[in-house]
Amino acid sequence: xxxxxxxxxxxxxxxxxTVSPTTTIWAALALMRQNDIRHLLVVGADGxxxxxxxNRDFRRLVDFLDADGKVPRVREMTVSEIxxxxxxxxxxxxxxxxxxxxxxxxxxxxxxxxIVDDERRPLGIVTQKDVMGELVRQLAPAPLNLDKPxxxxxxx
Numbered sequence: 001x002x003x004x005x006x007x008x009x010x011x012x013x014x015x016x017x018t019v020s021p022t023t024t025i026w027a028a029l030a031l032m033r034q035n036d037i038r039h040l041l042v043v044g045a046d047g048x049x050x051x052x053x054x055n056r057d058f059r060r061l062v063d064f065l066d067a068d069g070k071v072p073r074v075r076e077m078t079v080s081e082i083x084x085x086x087x088x089x090x091x092x093x094x095x096x097x098x099x100x101x102x103x104x105x106x107x108x109x110x111x112x113x114x115i116v117d118d119e120r121r122p123l124g125i126v127t128q129k130d131v132m133g134e135l136v137r138q139l140a141p142a143p144l145n146l147d148k149p150x151x152x153x154x155x156x
């Protein structure tokens with residue numbers, strides 16, 4: 001059983017990668033691939049969270065297909081056209097118990113929760129991967145070490 005109350009600050013990725021709503025979707029995709037991440041926080045000029053862009057949001061490009069099966073102005077499309085925004089964005093504070101984050105992820109079927117301050121400025125992000133990693137660290141037998149995944153060869 002998990003012995004201590006784990007908070008978002010224990011597992012969140014601090015200072016997450018961000019883009020503006022006017023960033024092209026291709027620049028955002030390149031940033032995601034370059035950093036091997038699946039989520040980008042979308043921040044306005046005021047520094048406040050406006051949305052979140054996940055790898056799943058790129059499926060929305062299908063909505064823009066024309067009769068010829070092409071996406072007009074695909075090279076100029078911006079993050080704001082496909083990101084998740086408005087009431088669909090769930091966020092939490094630094095002190096939120098990780099169990100509450102996990103429950104929210106399961107209930108709402110989201111893969112990441114932005115961690116924000118009182119002004120809705122991003123401080124971090126907690127992903128399903130972070131939650132699962134902490135769960136395994138807490139519950140796995142002692143010899144299992146997940147702290148250095150880069151040292152293991154990747155299966156392709």
